[in-house]
Structure formats: structure tokens, C-alpha cells
Amino acid sequence: MQAEINKALEVLKNGGLILYPTDTVWGIGCDATNPEAVKKVYELKKREDSKALICLVADDRMLKKYVKQVPLVALNIIEVTDKPTTIIYDDARNLADNLIADDQTIAIRIPDDELCYQLTRRLNGAIVSTSANISGEPTPKSYKEISQEVLKGVDYVVNLHHEKKCDKPSSIIKLSNNGVVKVIRP
Template sequence: MQTEINNALNVLKQGGLILYHTDTVWGIGCDATNPEAVKKIYSLKQREDSKALICLVADDRMLKKYVKNIPEAALDIIEISDKPTTIVYDDAQNLASNLIAEDNTIAIRIPDDEFCYQLSRKLNGAIVSTSANISGQPSPKSFKEIAPAILKGVDYVVNLQREKICDKPSSIIKLSNSGIVKIIRK
């Protein structure tokens, strides 16, 4: 696994795109602080850049780097959730501007996956994680279902867990600083 982490890390640091298995689905990733890399993902997915993307961070300490005010409920949700849960936070900071939604929110998940954890730690930062599909197409449930255009469009394909079948994407909950909680995807 260490070789795959180092290879992916080198690509991320150079502004490239990786294809990797997350704690949920196969994803396209890049350094979340690099606006040119984020732009490449939107282009590859043929997705409007007004549609926000999810980021992965290693832990709650890293989360504080990218969110000005983390609601207390967020840490409780992260701790007790029995399935992968992405939280949309107000007041995003220190990320590529084209990654942050128009209302200044950002969707971030702390994955329960050793590869994602180690990669984020070694990068010392957030990694974009968006499903490995062209916008509007179904998310691939296995590596074999990933479209050739996606495979050709990334700079590195992580050679781990290729046989794993994906269950489903994460739940998404929006926690606003005003205390309003909205479930976006169960």
C-alpha cells in the first residue's frame, strides 16, 4: 500500500488527477487546494462547476483547517455514524475557490479507509473525492464499470481494491452555523 500512497501523492502534488477507491465508491481525486486540478475534474466529468464536490480529510484536526466554525453536532455525528457520512459546512476556507459552493459551503468527509487516511495525512491536506463517472451517468459499482474516458482522463489509477464492489455513496447532511440540519442524501 505504501508504494500506491507515494505514487498517488506525487501525482497530487504535481496537480494531477488520481482514480482511487474510497470508503464508499471509486472516486476521482486531486489536491483540494489546487484550483487548476479542480478545474480538470470538472472538465473530465463534464460537470458544471456550480455543482460542488466532496473533499476527504484525515481527521477532525485537519477538518479545522478548512472550516472556520465546526458545529459541535458535526463531531458527534462523525463519531456515532455507522455509515460513511459527508457533512456540508458553512464558512469554508483554505481550499481552491472553484471547489467552494456559491453559498461558501463545503462538503467534507472523514473516511474510514486506511488508504484515504494515509494519503490525506501525507499530503497534509484535503483531497477531492467525486464519483468516477461522467456527470449524469450512474456511479460505477466496480472498477470494471468505470468509463474508458475517465480511465484515460486521470494521471494515475491506484492499484488497490480493484475487485471491491461499491455499496453506495455516503449520506450527506448539511449543518449550518444557525443550527439548521438538513439531510441531503440518506
């Protein structure tokens, strides 16, 4: 696994795109602080950059680097949830401008996955994680379902867990600083 992580990190640090298995689905990833890399993700997915992407971070300490004020309830949710949960936070910071939504929010997940943990920890930063499909097409449930267009559009495919089946994407919850909680995707 270390050799795969090292290769993926080299691509990420050089502004490239990786295809990698996450705690939910196969994802297209890049350094979340690199606006040119983020632009490549939008282009590959044929997605408008007004539609925000999800980021992965290693832990709550790293989360605080990218969110001005992490609501206490967010840390409670992260601690008790037993399924992958992405939280949309207000007041995003220290990320590529084209990754942050117009309302200054950002969707971030702390995955329970060793590969994702190692990538974010060793990059010392957030990684974009968006499903490995062209916008509007179904999310692939396995590596075999990923289109040739996506496979050819990334700079590196992590050679791990190709047999992994993915049931569904993460739940998404929006936590506003004013205390409003909204379930976006159960």
C-alpha cells in the first residue's frame, strides 16, 4: 500500500488527478488547495464549477484548518455516526477558491478508511473526493463500472481495492453557524 500512496502523493503534489477508492465510492481526487487541479476535476466531470465538490480530511484538527468555526454538534456527529457522513460547513477557508461554494460553504468528510487517511495525512491537507463519473451519469458501484473517459482523464489510478463494491455515497448534512441543521442526502 505504501508504494501506491507514494505514487498518488507525487501526482497530487504536482497538480494531477488521481482515481482512488474511498470509504464510499471510487473518487476522482486532487489537492483541494490547488485551483488548477480543481479546475481539471470540473473539466473531466463536465460539471459546472458552481456545483461544489466534497473534500476529505484526516481528522478534526485538519478540519479546523479549512473551516473558520466548526460547530460542536459537527464533532459530536463525526464521533457517533456509524456510516460515512459529509458535513457542509459555513465559512470555508484555505482551499482553492473554485472549490468553495458561492455561499462560502464547503462539504468535508473525515473518512474511516486507511488509504484516505494516509493520503490526507501525508499530503498534510484536504483532497477533493468526487464520484468517478461524468456529471449526470450514474455513480459507478465498482471499479469495473468506471468509464474509459474517466480512466483516461486522470493522471494516476491507485492500484488497490479494484474488487471493492460501493453501496452508496455518503450522507450529507448541512450545519449552519446559526444552528440550522438540514439533511441534504440521507
